[in-house]
Amino acid sequence: MTDCGCDKAKAELEEYLHRELSDGDFQDISEHLATCQDCSDEHLIGLTITEKVRKACQEKAPEELRSAVLGRLSQISS
Template sequence: MSEQERRGEASVVKPIPHDTGGENECEHALTHIYEYLDSEMTPEDEQRMRAHVAHCSPCLAELSIEELVKKLVRRSCSERAPETLRSRIRQQLFA
């Protein structure tokens, strides 16, 4: 069944399963996390991302961390957040 056929059948937005025919949704989400945060995604991909994190707490956590890191980095004017900052945020979130 093609992606379109599947979508046509389902009128309700279904949670995206973690494994969709070979493509790993979590991998997809994490690969495109910066595009999402920078609003560089197509509306369709953005919706897909939102639908995924709504049902996947590891990816939602990762998204929250990156969002925080992005804010902090912007404030400190450096290009990329040091790994120490990332792990500090992670510790705060999961303490």
């Protein structure tokens, strides 16, 4: 186990949230988060924001708005 420290954990938090780190770096940060309340709090904030954005991106425009936009695009490109 290597404690990566707060600087590394905070600098790589976004990559950690999206599992974009090597297995070793991911493990180091996981271990650090388990023992550091400040970094763990930052991680929780990041998780919350990531989840809110994910949910917001699943919303779809009403069908009549979609049709209106596609119709207008069709007029413009003609």
